[in-house]
Amino acid sequence: MKIFTSDQIKKWDEFTMRSNGISSLELMERAAHSCAKWFVQNYFEINSFAIFCGAGNNGGDGFAIARLLYKKGFEVILFADESQVYSESAAINQKKCKDISGLEILKFENANNFIFKENTIIVDALFGIGLNRPIQGKFAHLIQFLNDLNHLKISIDIPSGLMADEMIADQAVVFKANDTLTFQSWKKSMLHPETGIYCGNIHVRDISLSEEFNSLEPSNELVIDEKIIGEIYQPRNEFSHKGTYGKATVVAGSYGKIGAVVLATKAALKSGSGLTFILAPKCGYEILQISCPEAMFISGGENEVVNFSIEENSTLGIGPGLGTHSDTEKSFLNFLKTCKNPLVIDADALNILSKNPDYLKLIPKSSIITPHPKEFARLFGPTENSFARLDLAREKAHELQIYIVLKDHHTQVITPDNRVFYNITGNSGMAKGGSGDALLGIITSLLAQSYSPENAAIFGAWLHGKAGDFAAEEFSKEAMLPSDLIDQIGNVFKYLNKKVLPKNRKD
Ligand SMILES: NC(=O)C1=CN([C@@H]2O[C@H](COP(=O)(O)OP(=O)(O)OC[C@H]3O[C@@H](n4cnc5c(N)ncnc54)[C@H](OP(=O)(O)O)[C@@H]3O)[C@@H](O)[C@H]2O)[C@@H](O)CC1
Numbered sequence: 001m002k003i004f005t006s007d008q009i010k011k012w013d014e015f016t017m018r019s020n021g022i023s024s025l026e027l028m029e030r031a032a033h034s035c036a037k038w039f040v041q042n043y044f045e046i047n048s049f050a051i052f053c054g055a056g057n058n059g060g061d062g063f064a065i066a067r068l069l070y071k072k073g074f075e076v077i078l079f080a081d082e083s084q085v086y087s088e089s090a091a092i093n094q095k096k097c098k099d100i101s102g103l104e105i106l107k108f109e110n111a112n113n114f115i116f117k118e119n120t121i122i123v124d125a126l127f128g129i130g131l132n133r134p135i136q137g138k139f140a141h142l143i144q145f146l147n148d149l150n151h152l153k154i155s156i157d158i159p160s161g162l163m164a165d166e167m168i169a170d171q172a173v174v175f176k177a178n179d180t181l182t183f184q185s186w187k188k189s190m191l192h193p194e195t196g197i198y199c200g201n202i203h204v205r206d207i208s209l210s211e212e213f214n215s216l217e218p219s220n221e222l223v224i225d226e227k228i229i230g231e232i233y234q235p236r237n238e239f240s241h242k243g244t245y246g247k248a249t250v251v252a253g254s255y256g257k258i259g260a261v262v263l264a265t266k267a268a269l270k271s272g273s274g275l276t277f278i279l280a281p282k283c284g285y286e287i288l289q290i291s292c293p294e295a296m297f298i299s300g301g302e303n304e305v306v307n308f309s310i311e312e313n314s315t316l317g318i319g320p321g322l323g324t325h326s327d328t329e330k331s332f333l334n335f336l337k338t339c340k341n342p343l344v345i346d347a348d349a350l351n352i353l354s355k356n357p358d359y360l361k362l363i364p365k366s367s368i369i370t371p372h373p374k375e376f377a378r379l380f381g382p383t384e385n386s387f388a389r390l391d392l393a394r395e396k397a398h399e400l401q402i403y404i405v406l407k408d409h410h411t412q413v414i415t416p417d418n419r420v421f422y423n424i425t426g427n428s429g430m431a432k433g434g435s436g437d438a439l440l441g442i443i444t445s446l447l448a449q450s451y452s453p454e455n456a457a458i459f460g461a462w463l464h465g466k467a468g469d470f471a472a473e474e475f476s477k478e479a480m481l482p483s484d485l486i487d488q489i490g491n492v493f494k495y496l497n498k499k500v501l502p503k504n505r506k507d
């Protein structure tokens with residue numbers, strides 16, 4: 001799914017109106033119907049809504065939603081500032097509400113003394129993607145007041161105060177939603193931690209904006225959706241053998257950190273590589289042979305990996321628990337000097353590379369590095385916020401001709417040609433030591449199976465998050481472990497075959 005800027009979304013709206021022969025008002029009605037339907041499906045038992053409407057088309061949505069919910073029998077109260085200059089469609093929808101006896105429109109100021117029933121849902125239709133400056137004055141006070149209410153809060157299109165594609169200022173006033181019903185596609189600000197935190201759960205509502213515009217309009221930022229995954233995923237060939245699915249080698253571990261090797265190796269095995277090897281120190285031999293009997297062990301030293309003796313033609317994932325011992329560093333750097341094939345590089349292997357900017361030039365072209373934000377800062381320097389971090393990652397991915405998997409709540413896969421794929425699977429149950437080791441194993445296994453580096457990174461990030469979501473469903477976010485995530489990889493492949501592939505078939 002492409003991510004568009006607010007200007008592009010406006011063009012998309014206009015293109016749709018022209019090509020469908022509909023007015024702005026009719027498109028707004030579509031948007032409002034889609035939201036009203038969602039409210040009915042999810043909150044049928046709650047019969048009270050307080051809807052706050054601005055003067056632009058986002059406010060227009062709010063008025064139209066109010067009318068539809070009221071007509072369905074819900075109790076609705078509107079708050080608006082009728083002295084404002086309304087957009088044409090907002091004015092028409094406001095008038096329609098005024099014409100309904102029983103549907104009350106109060107002033108914003110009245111909200112302060114209003115007694116909201118306990119189960120009233122607060123709906124934010126103050127500002128949408130037309131916001132063009134930080135919110136101040138009476139709107140800021142109103143939003144602060146609403147944020148302090150202990151009620152369920154839902155934003156229409158985007159929480160008021162956020163721009164679709166920009167970072168917010170320090171101390172910005174933003175409506176804090178539990179859920180956001182956004183039209184047609186994700187907005188960039190929903191995917192970054194500083195801004196996304198205001199959105200709650202995102203629900204993308206299809207309002208049938210033009211497919212033609214979507215395919216013609218360029219965007220180098222995308223959300224990894226199931227359509228993309230369905231195109232990448234290669235089901236297994238029944239006439240295959242273990243040689244068909246490549247050799248993956250996990251290069252990892254040091255004394256006290258053998259668990260990281262276990263997790264990475266199990267994740268690689270579960271992701272389908274034909275043969276899986278472990279290059280680890282001898283101190284982990286018994287643990288690894290017992291916990292991962294399907295993998296073959298190669299000793300890389302006593303307590304650390306100091307000898308990169310690699311199985312021929314195998315794809316390497318290097319780093320978890322590796323340590324940064326000087327002998328490990330020396331042998332890793334020497335190995336890099338001889339290595340031409342793409343690697344997957346994580347954790348301590350990245351920490352070694354961050355010691356000297358010249359080391360970065362040793363990374364083979366088309367390799368995949370998987371830093372978390374701290375590792376990223378060690379490698380490339382600090383940045384002010386996650387938007388700036390992404391910009392720097394784009395620059396570095398291009399300069400080094402590598403793929404960067406920038407791990408986060410919405411992990412970003414950055415390609416050497418400046419595209420960004422945001423991952424939307426995964427959850428906070430994965431915020432535990434060991435989750436990253438699993439990701440390295442998964443991506444290494446996919447790369448070994450001849451997925452291109454780009455596809456291995458995108459598919460790997462998605463698969464990892466989806467397995468995390470399945471694990472959270474079974475065990476809760478608190479109790480799930482990276483091992484549970486690995487155990488769920490099989491269910492994700494089942495899901496892919498049952499749910500995603502059939503949708504993707506062209507016939
Ligand atoms: N038919 C369609 O196109 C469809 C559009 N749709 C909906 O429209 C939304 C976009 O609507 P929009 O472009 O009218 O902008 P919107 O966000 O409502 O507000 C802009 C208004 O706010 C003002 N303003 C801005 N910043 C401000 C500030 N800080 N403090 C105070 N005022 C500020 C600005 O006025 P200004 O003062 O700049 O002249 C302007 O009056 C979109 O998110 C979706 O919900 C859907 O219904 C689908 C069909």
Ligand SMILES: Nc1ncnc2c1ncn2[C@@H]1O[C@H](COP(=O)(O)OP(=O)(O)O)[C@@H](O)[C@H]1O
Nearest residue numbers: 407408409426427428430431433434435436437
């Ligand atoms: N809140 C979260 N939401 C989604 N994914 C998360 C969250 N927290 C962590 N993750 C994922 O878990 C992994 C953690 O990796 P990392 O920090 O390297 O862990 P470790 O090195 O301890 O195994 C990353 O893939 C990250 O995207």
Ligand SMILES: [K+]
Nearest residue numbers: 124127158160
């Ligand atoms: K809004």
